[in-house]
Amino acid sequence: MQNLMEEANRTVLSGKNDSTAVIRTSHSPVDISPLNLAVAIFVLVSFLVGTLINGLFLWVLGMKMKRTVNTLWFFHLILTYVTSSSYMPFLAVYILLGYRWVFGITMCKAINFFGSLGLFTTVLLLTIISLDRYLLIRHPVWSQCNRTVSRARRVIVGVWLASLTLSAPYLAFRETRVVENGRMVCVNNYALSSDWDDPRMEALRDRIHLTIFLVRFLLAFLIPFCAIMGFYCGMGWEMKRKKLARNRKPIRVLAAAVASFFVCWLPYHLYHASLLFQEAPSSLRLSLRVVFIIIMCFNFWVTPVLYLFVGETFQQVCKTSVLALLKKAFVDVSVVPEDDTSANDEGHPNINQSNL
Template sequence: MDQGNTTLLPTTGANSTQIPALVSAAHLATAVLLFITFLVGVLGNGLYLWVLGLKMRRTVTTLWFLHLVSCYLLFTLLIPFFAVYVLLGFHWVFGMALCKFLNTCISLGMFTSVFLLTLISLDRYILTHHPIWFRYHRTVSRAQKLAVGVWLASFALSAPYLAFRETQVVDGGRIICINNYALSTDWNRTEMQYLERRVHQAIFMVRFLLGFLLPFCTIAVCYGRVGLKMKKKKLAWTRKPFKVMVASMVSFFLSWLPYHLYQSLNFYKKEVPESVMGALLVIYTFTSCFNACFTPILYLFVGEKFWQVFKTSLLTLVKAAFVDDLGSSVPEYSGRHWSEVENTKLEMV
């Protein structure tokens, strides 16, 4: 996650030795959230990765979510580094190499997840509007190639941070991990500050357009067309996996909207009250962590009452969440697995 000139969370200034009480409270709340989401995220994402990777037959749908959950798990595994960074008073003790590598991985996970969510929405659109093409051309091997392409494209968009990210020694020997968009050690020159601002703006626009706005428009159009098609044919919205996919879309965009808002306000932070920036910091940290760590758990409860979840075995419930069935496609389970899913649905009626 790129944070302008900081890693994950901003300091109050490169030359500041005193952190206002309000910002300190925000940092403490953020650290607590980070540790909680790490524990929940590792368990939740690890469970889903185990079920999708080892316990279910490989289909296009399970392949999409296998890669998506891998993104979430990647993000989750990086959280302890940044939690330590916060607790040490924003003193980076992990060195220059990890400063570059960890932030590149966060950017990689963000781009990959939003691109995969876009692919999932396009997949649903093709299913309802081009069923014949869908039947003969939608294969696991092609989906795998697309997924690999997504990871490569995301890495290309994240690679600049291998150059921009670096450590800097400030007040009293404290080390911070920041972005140096001008690639210069002369931080105070007017020309360098102007260049850095321009490069920062360009990077922000690329991330906002490719990582948020364009995917949002694509997903909204696809799901709008799918909804109209199903309404026209008087098809009921399936409980699974359509609601699972919609939930993942909604949770992603609600989670990352505060992040992009915070990034845009960073360009005007001199005019924005520090209390507003501190509050927005806590909000976007919570929402982004929720997206990566709690969304897989949310899948379990989509379309079902909370208490009913506990009437079904966890493994069967997770499998039921990914039955590739929108009323027209052939179920992707067979034998014992399909019987378990059908029994699960009967129990929940």
């Protein structure tokens, strides 16, 4: 939901009539459009289903599995899904009311802050997990000596602190404002000024808006995407060079998490990029907004389900318990050279292996 109401802000600042086709000004609940009703219902259903699924994952990772570096990574990754989903019930009501904010300034700031917190934490964790996998394959001996749960906890604390720092500006920028027909909106006041009509303040808001967008796009999308792709290429090269055989399940789980994140968040960044250009058609903004809301809701509950199905046939999933599937998905598994994959005469694997 973070910056979802940005288009309302642009309507106030620009005064153009084309945005009113996107943001409804009616106060009557009977004027709820079929599209708004359908999207709001989908958001609420996704929230309920996603909360149930992610709660199950957190319970298994936190209570039923041995605490390892791998389970610690994914416990906090799932936790970020829950954190960032806190906005969904408010988003559903906001859409039903014709994009009118009724929850006050405190919730306006808090919800957007937690949405940003979930975004940055998720992408930073995915980058850290990918780096961890690469180092484990590239430097297995070093990783075995230094890859500990206590150090992983410190890294996770650093990730949360970095995300808190990057999300803090929304506690200052976000505010509520009464606009046309007494409608309340929750918008970003980038200039931190109550003078909305001053051309100098409007120009300042536009410059800061562009800066915030670029920082968010670079740090929460483009740079992590390039880094993760580099780690994957490095993993593939090292596995081929060292002729490593491995359990493919954890690698596929990570690949599913990374792919779903970037596919789901691309429309989000495209939508906010369109808000930077006044000449962008309102129909395009409406389409991008609906697409990114729906895809983000899918990301909340579909991505954890992928952890169960990726690398498994449907028949295997039906015959295996959820707990067993989760343990198989998140457990640390071994990577061994292809020449050493055979077991010895007593049925024990060879010892020159490293955990993945």
